[in-house]
Amino acid sequence: MEVCVFVRNKVDSFNFYYNHKSSNGKSKLELVNWWTIEDKLFQHPLLPPTEKVYQNFKRRVFRIPVVHKPPWYFVSYFNDSEIESVSGRDQKLLDLLASKLNFRLQPFDPPDHSQGSAIVNNTMKGVLGTIWLREVEIFIGDLTVTYERSQAVDFTFPTLIDNEAFLTHAPGYLSEALALIRPFHWKVWPPVLLTIFISGPLLFIIIKISYLFNISYNRPSQNDSFQLLSDCIWVSSAIFLKQSCLVPSDINKVRLVVVVLYLGATYVIGDMYSANLTSMLARPARETPISTLEQLAEAMEKNEMQLLAELHSASHGNLENGTGLYEKIWGMMKKQHRYLIETAEMGMQGMQLVKDNKHYALIGGRETFYYNTKRFGAHYFHLSEKLHTRYSAIALQIGCPFLQNFNKVLMQLFESGILAKITEDEYQKLVEEKKIEERKVETVAEGKQATEEETDGGQPRPMSMATLSGAFVILSIGYSASVCLLFIELLLHKIKLP
Structure with a gap:
């Protein structure tokens, strides 16, 4: 209770007592001012300023x-x-x-x-x-x-000016055995196949037009036209398969088209594949990281990703009271066996879960995550984009x-700049502590484990048999396609026989 007492101690003088202007926290009435008819108030304002007290x-x-x-x-x-x-x-x-x-x-x-x-x-x-x-x-x-x-x-x-973010396990490497096939993404196949299918009939049309407008050539019959179309399709397929072939015409324009088609197949498609293959073998491809809230919601819905949040934290409040995408994620979280971390100390257990299992994610402050990833090993984690700014x-x-x-x-x-400096000091202290810990690692087993961790962190590593096995996968696909084509040719040959 805030109390101010006016005491008349003389005929023309008053004393003022107040109980809330005490910096030591003891609420007792103390003399703070007085008034006389000659001098009026001893000090202005009547009560002491709060900042001064x-x-x-x-x-x-x-x-x-x-x-x-x-x-x-x-x-x-x-x-x-x-x-x-x-x-x-x-x-x-x-x-x-x-x-x-x-x-x-x-x-x-x-x-x-x-x-x-x-x-x-x-x-x-x-x-x-x-x-x-x-x-x-x-x-x-x-x-x-x-x-x-x-x-x-x-x-x-x-x-502190911080940002909301979520933490996931670092994206893993994709299969090295499929490194030779991976450049042929499904988006590449439609234009390539379309080019192959159009090239043969386009070559046939050019030859037919040349025959029509040049009377020096004998016009082919209907059967010859069908054979010519078949030859044109075979020539275009042979070019893309890097096989030798005979151009079914003596017309220079047709030969020019075939040369352009051959250059396009060799130096565009072939070189692009070689470049992609070289880059993938030099640095193996990784899984697509989860960096946005939309990707997180999709991973929770399709890949059984589980999101964790600290109980009664700001992130917990945002999810529980949020709308739109936050509301959708909160609904999926409540279906999980566990979705809240009871105490701040148990947040370290959440970090360990994310480190050991790629099906867990943790949401919270980006600065805290950044520091903890340094402690646990940054190569084990992937930090998302900034969701929104938050102030501490x-x-x-x-x-x-x-x-x-x-x-x-x-x-x-x-x-x-002192606030920024004391924050940076904690990060610097962490770096020094990690250096001391690394010096203590002397056993062979720990040395091997450190080497494996560095390898998993995206460092260059030598090619292995798993990478070379991709060549045998390509070879088996080629043999399978050859066998299928052989059976098709035998079947067509039997159909043509009387």
């Missing part, structure tokens, strides 16, 4: 809930319940605020290790629920600003009197 918290202690979520918080526990130490990007930010505004931090392990998404049935789960109930005053930890959350808490100036901030109680003081310090840290 909260410039110094006088070593006030704030209980801060912390949840282990790298790189924002690194929490080590003692006896699985008591916090032994806290570090990370958000802890550094709080230390800077505490140093500037002169307050102290007392971290504690919250009973519910989730953030909280919205007020439902006059209750709110997660850490934000404790702020809404005014049990806790401050919370920071990759906390995304949403409309539903702003109904329960106040947010400061953004501490510090959560305070509604009507918090020192909100402007926090905003002022945060804007100074943002403009000076």
Whole structure:
């Protein structure tokens, strides 16, 4: 309760007592101003300015809930319940605020290790629920600003500009045995076959027109015309099959058409195939990655992809309250055996699931995923495109009197580049830790495993028997086609016999 008391201590003087202008958090009536008939108010305005009062918290202690979520918080526990130490990007930010505004931090392990998404049935789960109930005053930890959350808490100036994204398993290599056939995509076959089928009759038409307009040649009979058409089709097929053939005409224009057709078949179709084949053998083809929300919905519908989200997170709220494609994905998620990760700590289990199984995906903040992929091995994962921009901030109680003081310090840290610097420091620390771990790898088995991981990461690798087996696949297809054509010729020969 906010109380202001006016006390008349003399005939022409008043004292003013107020209970909310105390930076140490103790709500007691204190003398803040007085008035006399000669001097009027001692200071203006009547009550002390809020920003001036909260410039110094006088070593006030704030209980801060912390949840282990790298790189924002690194929490080590003692006896699985008591916090032994806290570090990370958000802890550094709080230390800077505490140093500037002169307050102290007392971290504690919250009973519910989730953030909280919205007020439902006059209750709110997660850490934000404790702020809404005014049990806790401050919370920071990759906390995304949403409309539903702003109904329960106040947010400061953004501490991070992030993006929504989802994480999937890295696309696997396609079969090397089919590398020789893969350049012949189904979209290539229609124009190639159309060219082959048109070339023969087109050659026949050119020859017929030449006979019609040139009286020096004897006009062929009907049977000869049928034979000529057959020969033209055979010549065009032989050209595309790289076989030797005899042009069924002495007309120069026909020979020119055949030469152009031969050059097109050899240097266009043949060279394009050779170029595609060379590139595929040099760097084997991979499966199509899932990068957009539309591709994710299609994979969930057709390929049994399962999407996971952290309970009471901003991503959970977007899916649950979203419309259109989000609504469709949320409906498919609810049919899964498991679709929510209970706590932030269990988010590491979600990363492990995505790493080990290509049928799982994880949705959340892109910065968090980027950091965790570095920890688990970036070559195991594929990060999607940015879905939408999201802002993280510090959560305070509604009507918090020192909100402007926090905003002022945060804007100074943002403009000076310190916010970006402490974030980069966590990534740099991760790189140094990985180098130390790599130096410890000395056994032969671990060395082989590291080599395999580098190979899977898209590095160049030597050709194997699996790649060479594609030549035998092509050879078997050719033999099969030859046998089929032989039987067709024998069948036609028997039909022509009397």
